[in-house]
Amino acid sequence: MAESSATGGRRGKTKETETMEEMMDRLDLTEKERTKLVVDDEEDQREDELHALIGKVLHRKVLHVNTIGEALRPAWGNPRELNFRPLGENVFVASFMKKRDSDLIFDGGPWMVGKHCVVLERFNIRPRPSELKFEKIKIWVRVINLPFNLLCPPWPKRIAAMVGEVITLNADDKGFAFGDCLRIRAWIRVDEPLMRWVQLEKARTKETEFFDIQYENLPYFCFSCGLLGHGELLCPTLAGRDEYGRPPYREALRKRQNEESESSGSIDDSRDSKKKKEDEKAAKSVAEAVQQPHGSQ
The missing domain is CATH 3.30.70.330 (RRM (RNA recognition motif) domain)
Structure with missing residues (x-):
């Protein structure tokens, strides 16, 4: 039995060697191409x-x-x-x-x-x-017009988990997320359509409600399929429109720029927003002084 096992082990090794040799023969390598360079794949300090x-x-x-x-x-x-x-x-x-x-x-x-x-x-x-995959991005997502009882724990975390992989949830230390929306910093996949609503069903009445989603600083996306990276005219899976001629995805998904929070802007914008506001206030005061008639108090 021991001899049989040993033979079997050798036979398996020979088969692997033959497979590699066959592959080398099929590639028809030149003598120069057969030369190998041994590399250190354990060298991690450079990273x-x-x-x-x-x-x-x-x-x-x-x-x-x-x-x-x-x-x-x-x-x-x-x-x-x-x-x-x-x-x-x-x-x-x-x-x-x-x-x-x-x-x-x-x-x-x-x-x-x-x-x-x-x-x-x-x-x-x-x-x-x-x-490299390039599968997802970080973005601020808003779930709009939730009733106040759903902005109390445990619901903010549960609703946020429906949107994507949660990074940050705008809530206080006790888990309350009162505000005009439930605001979530999340990973969203770029190979999946943008999420337009969250569906919530009332346990007692079984009534289903849809709550709109908006994205801050949302990049270019397709109104037909909801994917990032191309427009409706170039969509490979063009969808139909509703009875009013509207596409499945609309501009309403994009939070208007002038209403977005500072965190969705550029690095310079977030750093200097306070100073910019102060400068604008000062400029307004100067403009009012210039426009004031001579001699008036």
Whole structure:
């Protein structure tokens, strides 16, 4: 029995070797191509030294990396020694001098190039460029006009979980989320249609209610299929319209820019918003003084 097992073990090893040899023969490698370089795949310390993000612009046209950099650099607050390098069609790596800068950008957004979504991933030294997924983005989501009883715990957390993978929920320490909406910072997948409503059913009456969803700083999306990255005219799965000629997805999903919170703007906007308001107030006072008639008090 021992001999049989040993033979079986050798036979399996021989089969594996033969398979590799067959593959090598099929490739018909030259003598130079048969030369191997042994690499150290356990060398991890370099990853800690690299403060970088990998991104992809969801755009039907191929953009030059300089175009991407020119759009993102000011939105990111012009961090020192920020460099952009191409990795493929609309795919790039952005390297930073400080980890703090890369963390700030990764936690912010959503970021855009000409209203087209930029999907970011943290730099990982292991995968190949072809293995990158670019599946989701961070965005502020609002569930509108919920009754006050559903803004009391445990409902805010449960409703937020319906929207996506929750990062932050605007609620106090006790879990109450009173306000004009339930505001959630969440991961949403870019390969799935935008969510338009949450459905809530009353346990006693079995009545179902729909509550609208809005997105802050929402990038370019398709009114037909609800996906980010293309418009309705170029949609591969064009949907029909209702009796009023309206598409399935509408502009109402996008929270109006002048009503959005500071956290959905650029880095510079969030840093300087207070100063900008003070400057506007001062400018208004000056304008009123100039317009005042001479001699009036």
